[in-house]
Amino acid sequence: MQRVLTANQMREAEKAAQEQHGMPSGLLMENAGRALAEAARSVSGPSGRFTVLCGPGNNGGDGLVAARFLLEGGCRVVVSLVGDTGKLTAEAKRNLQALEGFGESPRAFEALPEAGPGDVVVDALFGTGLKRAPEGVFADAIGTVARWRRAGAKVVAADVPSGLQSDTAEPFSPCVEADVTVAFGFVKPAHELEPGASLCGDVRRVDIGLGGESTRAVSGAELFRVEEKDAREAIPKRRADSHKGTYGHVLVVAGSPGKTGAAAMVALAALRSGAGLVTVATRAEALPWVMAHSPEIMGVALPGEGPLGKGDLEALKAALEGKDALVMGPGIPRGPETGALIGDLLASVEVPAVLDADALNAVAEDLKVLREAKGPVVLTPHPGEMARLWGRTTKDVQAHRVGVALNLATSLNCTVVLKGSRTLIAEAGGRVFINPTGNAGMATGGTGDVLSGVCGSLLAQGIPLPKAAWTAVYAHGLAGDLMAEQRGLMGLIATDLLVGLGHVWTRWQR
Numbered sequence: 001m002q003r004v005l006t007a008n009q010m011r012e013a014e015k016a017a018q019e020q021h022g023m024p025s026g027l028l029m030e031n032a033g034r035a036l037a038e039a040a041r042s043v044s045g046p047s048g049r050f051t052v053l054c055g056p057g058n059n060g061g062d063g064l065v066a067a068r069f070l071l072e073g074g075c076r077v078v079v080s081l082v083g084d085t086g087k088l089t090a091e092a093k094r095n096l097q098a099l100e101g102f103g104e105s106p107r108a109f110e111a112l113p114e115a116g117p118g119d120v121v122v123d124a125l126f127g128t129g130l131k132r133a134p135e136g137v138f139a140d141a142i143g144t145v146a147r148w149r150r151a152g153a154k155v156v157a158a159d160v161p162s163g164l165q166s167d168t169a170e171p172f173s174p175c176v177e178a179d180v181t182v183a184f185g186f187v188k189p190a191h192e193l194e195p196g197a198s199l200c201g202d203v204r205r206v207d208i209g210l211g212g213e214s215t216r217a218v219s220g221a222e223l224f225r226v227e228e229k230d231a232r233e234a235i236p237k238r239r240a241d242s243h244k245g246t247y248g249h250v251l252v253v254a255g256s257p258g259k260t261g262a263a264a265m266v267a268l269a270a271l272r273s274g275a276g277l278v279t280v281a282t283r284a285e286a287l288p289w290v291m292a293h294s295p296e297i298m299g300v301a302l303p304g305e306g307p308l309g310k311g312d313l314e315a316l317k318a319a320l321e322g323k324d325a326l327v328m329g330p331g332i333p334r335g336p337e338t339g340a341l342i343g344d345l346l347a348s349v350e351v352p353a354v355l356d357a358d359a360l361n362a363v364a365e366d367l368k369v370l371r372e373a374k375g376p377v378v379l380t381p382h383p384g385e386m387a388r389l390w391g392r393t394t395k396d397v398q399a400h401r402v403g404v405a406l407n408l409a410t411s412l413n414c415t416v417v418l419k420g421s422r423t424l425i426a427e428a429g430g431r432v433f434i435n436p437t438g439n440a441g442m443a444t445g446g447t448g449d450v451l452s453g454v455c456g457s458l459l460a461q462g463i464p465l466p467k468a469a470w471t472a473v474y475a476h477g478l479a480g481d482l483m484a485e486q487r488g489l490m491g492l493i494a495t496d497l498l499v500g501l502g503h504v505w506t507r508w509q510r
């Protein structure tokens with residue numbers, strides 16, 4: 001897992017490093033500037049000229065250090081201090097003197113030569129200290145950087161592309177678009193969440209002297225980026241003497257006439273993710289269609305007809321006998337009593353439960369029904385379903401993804417998987433995991449059904465939360481990435497993920 005720190009958490013970590021671990025602040029900037037110079041040199045042509053644009057804060061200071069290292073390395077460097085140089089921080093001032101000691105004095109921005117192919121522009125205007133939309137000379141400088149990039153220059157951003165808000169990953173206008181972003185110490189939300197992530201280019205996290213110890217002191221929500229090794233290590237090694245009972249039995253409550261495929265995709269995803277057995281519970285009129293998809297799918301008909309309601313409670317409790325996980329929601333016939341039914345069912349069984357799709361819409365009408373759940377619950381909303389759960393617009397949800405997911409998880413004491421580009425997995429109590437896998441090709445019907453099946457399958461195999469959730473999300477997205485290479489973003493469909501999952505488990509097999 002990689003820690004993802006907000007601007008305040010970075011400041012707290014930097015303070016801890018200085019006060020508790022004796023790390024001089026000047027050394028942090030020296031290390032940052034050196035790494036920035038190395039990154040800049042890695043993208044330049046041999047004849048390249050380096051244009052370093054420095055802002056009024058420590059981000060600018062990083063740029064001044066980088067300029068000095070580039071000069072020391074014999075590179076052609078021009079530097080400009082943009083904005084009121086009177087406001088330079090003490091560290092930045094010290095590095096300005098050091099730079100002048102190398103015979104290079106900052107030039108007026110207007111006097112800078114044009115940059116183009118083979119040249120590198122180092123964006124050290126603003127980092128985590130950006131507070132508002134860049135205006136005046138700063139906006140002009142960002143516009144010039146964009147023009148130089150269009151002319152063929154490569155742009156390397158110090159810490160965060162200038163104009164991009166570090167914590168929300170939302171860009172002001174204007175905002176730098178970088179080819180490489182050098183993240184100092186820790187990645188920030190701007191590097192990991194959209195739309196910021198797409199503006200950063202290749203994010204290169206570099207150590208600058210903020211050891212892991214310095215994060216012990218930071219306050220606020222703990223954000224992590226899931227890495228492949230974390231997901232791979234969550235998958236248990238299969239013992240030779242195991243049997244299908246070892247890998248759990250998933251009950252899938254899903255499907256209705258016209259939506260029997262949803263139930264089949266949940267069931268097949270659960271089987272393709274290692275569950276020993278899968279049973280689908282659905283109305284008799286839908287069951288044959290679901291089971292026809294694969295002989296491995298077992299079925300139980302829910303007596304009665306129409307929407308799921310309180311009259312289905314006993315049949316569902318009976319169907320859950322001997323099961324190890326429940327996945328409920330995709331394609332179910334929803335009615336006015338479905339939410340209460342889900343609440344009563346979860347209050348009477350202890351198996352871990354994944355609620356998706358129409359089960360989420362059902363409980364959204366009265367979230368209190370989930371408070372009596374005996375076992376662990378995972379909600380897997382897409383932004384629209386999250387909007388209904390949270391009682392706000394989808395736009396609101398997307399603007400506050402981390403906070404929304406964390407608040408719901410904490411208020412319901414459950415795990416919330418807020419899907420979308422960079423899916424979030426929030427656990428009650430404060431940790432939020434950011435998933436880096438997946439792609440726009442997965443925006444196609446049924447991929448959510450597949451995810452709920454993968455999640456239920458890992459839970460049935462005894463992998464605890466939140467690990468089962470972020471592992472399912474990581475594997476599901478990686479399956480999509482592997483299959484998009486074969487099918488194209490346009491051609492990818494949900495059942496391709498069932499094939500992709502096989503590639504993932506093969507890649508992770510120990």
Ligand SMILES: NC(=O)C1=CN([C@@H]2O[C@H](COP(=O)(O)OP(=O)(O)OC[C@H]3O[C@@H](n4cnc5c(N)ncnc54)[C@H](O)[C@@H]3O)[C@@H](O)[C@H]2O)[C@H](O)CC1
Nearest residue numbers: 014028029057058059126127128129130131132133134159
């Ligand atoms: N945290 C660390 O471990 C390290 C951080 N370093 C670098 O420092 C920046 C953060 O520096 P800071 O001085 O806090 O702010 P910035 O340089 O990002 O911003 C400059 C300054 O500008 C003012 N400001 C904010 N928004 C605007 C605006 N729209 N227009 C004009 N002026 C604005 C504000 O007052 C800021 O103070 C971090 O990103 C790293 O690059 C250390 O050098 C290395 C360790």
Ligand SMILES: [K+]
Nearest residue numbers: 123126158160
């Ligand atoms: K920057």
